[in-house]
Amino acid sequence: MIFRGLSWLFVFNLVLHTAAYGQHNTRDSVLVCSLIDKAESFFTRSAYDSALHYCNEAEQYARKRQYPKGIAFAIIEKTDILIDKNDLTAADLLTPQTFGIGKQLNDSLITAIAWMQMAQVRMYGQRPEEAVTYFRRAIDHHFAAHPGRYAALAFNDFGYTCGVLGDLEGKARNLLLALNAYETLEGYFGEKAAVLNNLATLYHELKQRDKAIDYARQSLSYREKAGDPGRLALGCCNLSQFYLGVNDSAAGVYQLRCLKYAEQSGEEDRILHALATSSLVATSRKDTSAALHYELKSVALMEKSGRQQNMLAKRYISVGMAYRNSDSLLAERYFNKAATLAGTLRDKYTLRDLQWQLAGFYKSRGNYQLAYQAYNQYILYRDSIVQDNTAATIAALETRFESQKKDNEISRLKAAQDIRGLQIEKQEAVIAGNLLEAKRQEDQIELLSQAKELQELKYAAQREQLEKQILQASNNAQKLMLSDKEKLLRGRLLKTTQLTRNLLYAGIIILLLSGYFLFSRYQLKRKIQEQQAMMAIRNNIAKDLHDEIGSALTSIRILSEVSGRNLSGDSNKTHAYLQQITEQSAAAQQGMSDIVWAVRPENDTLENMVIRMREYAAATLESKDVITSIRIDESLLEKTLDMHQRRDFLLLYKEAINNIAKHAEARNVDITLRRQADQLEMIIMDDGRGFDPSGSTSSNGLRNMEARAQLLGGRLSVQTATGNGTSITLYLPAVTRYMNM
Numbered sequence: 001m002i003f004r005g006l007s008w009l010f011v012f013n014l015v016l017h018t019a020a021y022g023q024h025n026t027r028d029s030v031l032v033c034s035l036i037d038k039a040e041s042f043f044t045r046s047a048y049d050s051a052l053h054y055c056n057e058a059e060q061y062a063r064k065r066q067y068p069k070g071i072a073f074a075i076i077e078k079t080d081i082l083i084d085k086n087d088l089t090a091a092d093l094l095t096p097q098t099f100g101i102g103k104q105l106n107d108s109l110i111t112a113i114a115w116m117q118m119a120q121v122r123m124y125g126q127r128p129e130e131a132v133t134y135f136r137r138a139i140d141h142h143f144a145a146h147p148g149r150y151a152a153l154a155f156n157d158f159g160y161t162c163g164v165l166g167d168l169e170g171k172a173r174n175l176l177l178a179l180n181a182y183e184t185l186e187g188y189f190g191e192k193a194a195v196l197n198n199l200a201t202l203y204h205e206l207k208q209r210d211k212a213i214d215y216a217r218q219s220l221s222y223r224e225k226a227g228d229p230g231r232l233a234l235g236c237c238n239l240s241q242f243y244l245g246v247n248d249s250a251a252g253v254y255q256l257r258c259l260k261y262a263e264q265s266g267e268e269d270r271i272l273h274a275l276a277t278s279s280l281v282a283t284s285r286k287d288t289s290a291a292l293h294y295e296l297k298s299v300a301l302m303e304k305s306g307r308q309q310n311m312l313a314k315r316y317i318s319v320g321m322a323y324r325n326s327d328s329l330l331a332e333r334y335f336n337k338a339a340t341l342a343g344t345l346r347d348k349y350t351l352r353d354l355q356w357q358l359a360g361f362y363k364s365r366g367n368y369q370l371a372y373q374a375y376n377q378y379i380l381y382r383d384s385i386v387q388d389n390t391a392a393t394i395a396a397l398e399t400r401f402e403s404q405k406k407d408n409e410i411s412r413l414k415a416a417q418d419i420r421g422l423q424i425e426k427q428e429a430v431i432a433g434n435l436l437e438a439k440r441q442e443d444q445i446e447l448l449s450q451a452k453e454l455q456e457l458k459y460a461a462q463r464e465q466l467e468k469q470i471l472q473a474s475n476n477a478q479k480l481m482l483s484d485k486e487k488l489l490r491g492r493l494l495k496t497t498q499l500t501r502n503l504l505y506a507g508i509i510i511l512l513l514s515g516y517f518l519f520s521r522y523q524l525k526r527k528i529q530e531q532q533a534m535m536a537i538r539n540n541i542a543k544d545l546h547d548e549i550g551s552a553l554t555s556i557r558i559l560s561e562v563s564g565r566n567l568s569g570d571s572n573k574t575h576a577y578l579q580q581i582t583e584q585s586a587a588a589q590q591g592m593s594d595i596v597w598a599v600r601p602e603n604d605t606l607e608n609m610v611i612r613m614r615e616y617a618a619a620t621l622e623s624k625d626v627i628t629s630i631r632i633d634e635s636l637l638e639k640t641l642d643m644h645q646r647r648d649f650l651l652l653y654k655e656a657i658n659n660i661a662k663h664a665e666a667r668n669v670d671i672t673l674r675r676q677a678d679q680l681e682m683i684i685m686d687d688g689r690g691f692d693p694s695g696s697t698s699s700n701g702l703r704n705m706e707a708r709a710q711l712l713g714g715r716l717s718v719q720t721a722t723g724n725g726t727s728i729t730l731y732l733p734a735v736t737r738y739m740n741m
Contacts, residue, residue, distance in 0.1 A: 028061075028062075028065050028067050028070065029067075029069075029070065031061060032058045032061060032062050032067065032070035032073070032074065033073075035054050035055075035057050035058035035061065035074075036054070036055065036058050036073060036074060036077050038054040039051040039052070039053075039054035039055045039058070039077055039078075039081070040077065042054065043077075043080070043081050043084070046084075048081055048084075048085045051081050052078060052081055052082075055074050055075075055077050055078040055081065056074075056078070058070065058073075058074040058077075059071055059074035059075060059078070062074055068101050068104060068105055069101075069105065069107075069110075071097075071101060072098055072101040072102065072105075072107075072110045073110075075094050075097055075098050075101075076098055076110075076113055076114075076117070078094060079091045079094045079095060079098065079117045080117070082094070083117070083120055083121060083124060086124070088121050088124060088125045091117070091121050092118075092121045094117075095114050095117050095118045095121065096114075098110060098113065098114035098117065099111060099114035099115070099118075102114055108141055108142040108146075109142055109146070109150070111141060111142065112137075112138040112139075112141050112142035112143055112150070112154075113138070113150060115134045115135075115137045115138035115141065116134070116135065116138040116143075116150070116153070116154045116157070118134040119131040119132075119133075119134035119135040119138065119154075119157065119158070119161070120157060122134065123157060123160070123161050123164075128161045128164045128165050129165070131161050132158070132161055132162070132165070135154060135157065135158040135161060136158075138154050139151075139154055139155070139158065143155070147180070147181040147184055148181065148184075148185070149181075149182075149185060149188065149191070151181050152178045152179075152181035152182045152185075152191065152195070153178075153191070155174045155175070155177040155178035155181060156174070156175060156178040156191075156194065156195050156198065158170075158174045159171045159172070159173070159174030159175035159177075159178060159198060160198060162174060163198075163201075163202065163205075168202060168205065168206065171198075171202055172199070172202055175195055175198050175199050175202065176199075178195045179192070179195050179196070179199070182195060189222040189223070189225040189226040190222070190223070190226040190228060190231060192219075192222045193219045193220070193222035193223045193226065193231065193235065194219075194231075196215050196216070196218045196219035196222065197215070197216065197219040197234070197235060197238060199215045200212045200213070200214075200215035200216035200219060200238065200242070201238070203215060204242055209242060209246055212242050213239065213242050213243065213246075216235065216238055216239045216242055217239065219235055219238075220232070220235040220236065220239060223235045228265075229261045229262075229264040229265040230261070230262075230265035230267045230270045232257075232261040232265075233258050233259075233261035233262035233264075233265055233267075233270040233273070233274055234270065234273065236254045236255075236257040236258035236261060237254075237255075237258040237262075237273050237274055237277040239254040240252075240254035240255040240258055240277050240281060241277060241280060244280065244281065244284050245284065248281075248284065248285065251281055251284070252281060255274075255277055255278050255281045258273075258274045258277055258278075259274045259275075259278060261274075262274035268301065268305055268307065268308075271301060272298055272301065272302070272308070272311075275294045275295075275297050275298045275301070276294075276298065278290075278294040279291045279294040279295055279298075282294060288322065291322070292319070292322045292323075295315060295318055295319050295322060296319065298315055299312065299315050299316065299319060302315065309341060309345055310345060310347055310350065312341060313338050313341040313342040313345065313347060313350045313354075314338075314350055314353075316334045316335070316337045316338035316341065317334070317335065317338045317350070317353060317354055317357055319334045320332070320333075320334035320335040320338065320357065320361075321357060324361055324364070328361075328365060331361065332361075335354065335357070335358055335361065338350065338354050339351070339354055342354060348381050348384055348385050349385065351377075351381050352378055352381035352382055352385060355374045355375070355377040355378035355381060356374075356375075356378045358370075358371075358374035359371050359372075359374040359375040359378060362374060556581050556585060560581060605637065605638055605639065605640050606632070606636050606637055606638075606639050606640070606641065606673070607637040607638065609641070609646060609649065609650065610630065610632050610637070610673065612650060613630065613650070613653055613671070614630055616653075616654060616657060617630065617657055617669070617671070620657050620658065620661050621657065621660065621661055621669060624661060625667075626660070626661075626666055626667060626668070626669055627667065627668045627669070628668075628669045628671070629668070629669070629670045629671065630671045630672075630673075631670075631671070631672045631673070631674075632672075632673040632674070633673065633674040633675050635675065636673065636674070636675055636680070644711075645712060648708050648711045648712050649682075649708075649712060651708055652705050652708035652709060652712075652716075652730060653682070653684070655701060655704055655705050655708070656684045656705060656728050657669075657684075659701050660684075660686050660688065660726075663688075663691065664686050664688025664689060664690075664725075664726065665688050665689050666686035666687050666688030666689075666725070667687055667688075668686065668687050669684070669685070669686045670683075670684075670685045670686075671683070671684050671685075672685075678733065679731050679732060679733050680731075680732040681729060681730065681731055681732075682729070682730040683727065683728070683729045683730075684727070684728045684729075685725065685726070685727045685728075686725050686726055687725045688725055688726060689722065689723055689725075690720045690721050690722050690723055690724050690725050690726050691720055691722065691726065692722060702716075702718060705728070709730055709731075712730075712732055713732065713733070714730055714731050714732040714733060715730075715731050715733075716728065716729070716730055716731075717729040717730075717731065
């Protein structure tokens with residue numbers, strides 16, 4: 001980030017230097033600074049040509065007067081202008097001149113500024129790793145010990161670079177140092193606001209919304225003091241986006257302020273940023289018409305200015321996507337605009353994204369031919385971008401290698417020069433008879449020689465690393481070429497193997513026919529097995545109907561005949577027979593219901609079994625004022641039993657409930673269904689009068705339940721005594737054999 005308005009600092013440093021060294025009069029420094037001040041005034045209005053003109057005048061005057069301090073600050077101002085103009089190549093050529101003057105004057109400030117500008121060139125040139133090295137040199141050499149406006153700028157830009165590299169801790173540390181440096185200075189509201197805004201962005205990246213909003217609000221308060229509408233628009237846009245999803249009403253308020261300040265500034269970039277923020281806010285509110293309105297305003301503004309053509313092509317695609325579902329003709333029109341503009345700009349990235357969207361657009365409309373063509377174009381652009389990126393990577397690595405080579409050569413020459421100077425001083429000390437001074441100079445020569453050797457080793461390691469990277473990039477390019485050649489070879493191979501393919505097809509057909517024959521036999525066998533299983537089920541149902549319903553109907557018939565013969569006789573006896581007929585009919589109906597319930601597959605789960613158990617307990621016990629409690633392990637609810645297991649399980653349960661209803665005279669019944677290890681346990685407890693298990697009456701019921709338990713593969717445990725209630729426990733071992741556990 002280049003902070004404008006530093007000319008007063010140049011004046012102060014120039015006048016101070018003149019007073020200290022007395023080599024040039026105040027008139028020279030004031031004249032140079034006045035020219036730099038004029039350049040600065042044009043610089044703040046982005047009138048780069050006029051600003052550079054006055055910088056050149058200041059430099060020429062300083063050179064004519066042999067005024068190196070003035071030359072240095074004129075070049076510093078010129079470098080700032082070129083960096084802001086994005087002419088990084090020209091700026092990079094000037095920084096060594098500033099560095100040389102700083103070393104010549106032994107001026108730590110000028111040297112540190114030169115290193116900082118070298119870092120800025122690399123930061124804006126997408127070379128953040130190199131920028132870090134120069135920022136550290138500038139800070140360690142001067143700014144760490146001399147906090148001030150330039151130090152704050154260095155810390156701020158260093159923090160930004162750390163963020164680009166993903167070092168969020170380094171970003172936070174340097175931004176806080178920048179903020180501390182500004183706290184020692186009066187004013188500078190715009191610069192303080194920029195640092196606070198960077199801190200807000202950092203905390204937004206860390207998902208700490210509260211801190212992000214707090215720093216953004218502080219930044220906005222400084223921007224209000226500075227009174228720059230463009231920067232106010234930036235701050236309001238950021239706050240609006242930070243509030244999205246947290247406080248939508250606040251997001252809307254700052255979005256409106258953002259639009260207002262952007263229009264006041266008249267800066268196209270700020271207006272476009274405000275429109276983009278407004279579109280985001282509208283989208284978050286699901287107001288698609290408002291979002292589309294802001295997108296169209298962005299398009300109209302960029303079409304009018306003729307700037308940012310790459311961004312305009314992308315906005316065309318966004319508008320086309322917005323119209324995709326509502327107006328396909330307008331969508332296609334904007335897609336075509338994007339294709340024309342991106343084709344003119346030869347922007348492969350935008351063309352790639354466009355073809356991807358077109359493929360989806362045509363597919364949604366059912367035009368699969370055009371969708372396929374668009375997808376093929378997408379693949380072509382994608383592969384072409386990969387090849388271009390590989391070539392660019394190789395070129396960048398070679399440029400970096402040459403740059404480091406020159407830097408290391410300069411370092412070696414400087415070290416050699418320092419060694420020669422120390423050798424001369426050593427000889428002078430020997431001549432003068434100062435042996436201690438000669439010894440000290442000799443030690444310094446040895447240290448410099450060792451440093452030179454280390455520098456050469458470091459240079460060799462860097463050269464080896466860069467060569468490896470270049471080889472790797474070349475290897476990637478060769479892989480792409482090999483991939484293309486492999487595609488050609490595969491095509492030729494397909495043409496020359498048609499006979500083999502036909503033979504394979506014939507073999508596959510034979511295998512398919514054989515497989516079809518075997519599969520048909522398998523299906524027939526399976527169908528027979530299914531029919532046999534169905535016959536077994538029908539036989540079981542018939543047997544159950546015969547056993548359950550047949551016996552009940554026979555009993556009803558006999559009772560009906562007996563009651564018919566006694567109609568003219570004992571009415572009480574006839575009434576008893578009719579009551580038995582009613583009970584037998586109800587039992588037959590319940591038995592039929594149980595058979596149908598057990599057959600239906602939707603009743604496989606224990607959850608449905610429990611529902612059936614609750615219904616039966618309620619119908620049987622509640623009429624006798626018996627309080628019933630049923631508890632089941634929830635992990636068993638989704639488990640299943642097959643049809644026969646369900647029926648036997650339910651009949652055993654009903655036998656136990658019937659016994660309680662008829663004989664127990666209980667007031668409370670507890671039923672528990674749970675899993676213990678690999679066993680399923682059903683426990684039925686009552687507080688009735690109990691019974692003697694050895695009695696003949698009870699033995700019949702117990703034998704029925706034990707028979708059911710054996711059919712289920714389990715066992716039955718009965719604990720009872722006269723007057724102490726009864727506890728019946730059914731154990732089904734090896735649960736996984738019976739249900740899906």
